[in-house]
Amino acid sequence: MAGVWIIAEQRDGEFRKITFEVASAAKKVADELGSEVTALVLGSGMEGACAELGKYGVAKVLYGDGDAFAAYTTDAYNNACAALIKDGAPDVVLMGASTQGKDLGGRLAARLDTGIAVDCTALAVEDGKIKATRPMYAGKVYADVIINGSPQMASLRPNVFDVVESGGEAAVESVSADAGEVKAVVAEVQAAEEGKIDLTEATVIVSGGRGMKEADNFALLEELAGKINAAVGASRSAVDAGWRPHTDQVGQTGKVVTPNLYIACGISGAIQHLAGMGSSKVIVAINKDPDAPIHTKADYCVVADLFDVVPELTKEV
Ligand SMILES: Cc1cc2nc3c(=O)[nH]c(=O)nc-3n(C[C@H](O)[C@H](O)[C@H](O)COP(=O)(O)OP(=O)(O)OC[C@H]3O[C@@H](n4cnc5c(N)ncnc54)[C@H](O)[C@@H]3O)c2cc1C
Structure with a gap:
């Protein structure tokens, strides 16, 4: 066959x-x-x-x-x-x-x-x-x-x-399918919060990096994400700082994502981050540094303070 x-x-x-x-x-x-x-x-x-x-x-x-x-x-x-x-x-x-x-x-x-x-x-x-x-x-x-x-x-x-x-x-x-010798069994499944969109299946992702400054500021991204049915991702810096769980990390040592729209907020665009989101269909970068590498990959570059732009964006949508 x-x-x-x-x-x-x-x-x-x-x-x-x-x-x-x-x-x-x-x-x-x-x-x-x-x-x-x-x-x-x-x-x-x-x-x-x-x-x-x-x-x-x-x-x-x-x-x-x-x-x-x-x-x-x-x-x-x-x-x-x-x-x-x-x-x-x-x-x-x-x-x-x-x-x-x-x-x-x-x-x-x-x-x-x-x-x-x-x-x-x-x-x-x-x-x-x-x-x-x-x-x-x-x-x-x-x-x-x-x-x-x-x-x-x-x-x-x-x-x-x-x-x-x-x-x-x-x-x-x-x-007839034979499972054979099973040496490891699933002891527990820790499901993501109910209603949380899986990053790898999300069609829109709003992601935050070190530019978010602290964990509580991710509420801004959650609010925008809620309005546009998006998942919230993070750079490794944000994860290493303990602001987000590792399951949210996008990149070489995190998840590879390919949404239709990826909005990167306060993320510099290191090669290891680009490895995880570079094949997104449309990339929007919000970064106050005009020389941040993320702008070379983005379709839309917003050179501004994310704390001004994100709330405005949320209001607009
Ligand atoms: C082996 C290895 C694997 C790695 N795997 C990953 C991975 O899977 N994923 C990953 O993301 N990284 C990974 N990294 C880390 C990576 O190299 C970078 O260190 C990391 O991506 C940087 O995160 P960041 O962009 O959030 O922080 P930074 O590089 O510090 O960038 C912060 C950005 O925020 C901007 N900013 C600051 N304040 C504001 C503001 N108010 N408004 C707008 N912009 C602002 C700054 O201009 C800056 O560009 C890996 C590194 C190694 C060595």
Whole structure:
């Protein structure tokens, strides 16, 4: 059973947006290769939800059910995916470069003795193989990567690939998925505050840096974010100062985000910060220093005091 496979991502039995992005990108690749998209779904009691993936170009779903798959664990997913992929022998395997995909991708590629291009921002087909474009050196250069092993694997950066509705219902086939030996179990899940928008899925982000001066001033950003349905992010300096939790950090050692709009307030634009948000579609920088590096990356540069501009902006919207 060759073709293009995707590894679906679900939380609490619901597919995450990244799954639809990967399915849509896979459909495009499959069309060019003259093949079809198969989704590998691992979960517990979610067979009924699987056909929905057809909407995003998936022709067939292979569904593996089990308590061990209710929530993601490295071992259970790696063991089951490796066995099913070896069995099905797809040409291409795609997944999200989400937290789950980052954990799973490298291990799975090693298990399958193939290569993986991670955190890709574009995919093309060349001479019957996928060519994946991915940032290197904190986004300073972009490399085109062709995997020679089989299957060719790639993980796709969230929010970069469009969700395209192209089909109806997918055929769902139950498969026996073996979690194998699970050496680590999930002891506790500390969910983000209810109603808080996940940074990696946010379409708008308002971010603050050392220029915010103190933790309490982030209330200004929270207020603006509330008005425009945005998530609040932070630079590492703001996190290191204890003003924001590490889960809010954007950058090389934080989260990689690709919103439609990123508003950077009091952030200088160090290369490690740009590595996390440089592929945002529109960047607005509010920084009183006209020479701050963030202005070289921004689409709109506001050279002014953020404590004047942000409240005005909030009032306007
Ligand atoms: C290995 C490594 C990994 C790293 N990973 C990350 C990472 O993941 N994410 C990250 O962000 N950083 C990371 N860093 C740190 C990074 O190098 C910078 O130190 C950090 O991004 C700077 O944060 P900042 O822009 O908030 O602070 P600063 O560089 O101090 O900039 C503050 C900015 O605020 C402006 N400002 C001050 N007051 C105002 C005001 N009233 N109105 C408007 N503007 C004002 C200033 O002009 C200045 O440009 C990493 C560093 C290393 C070495």
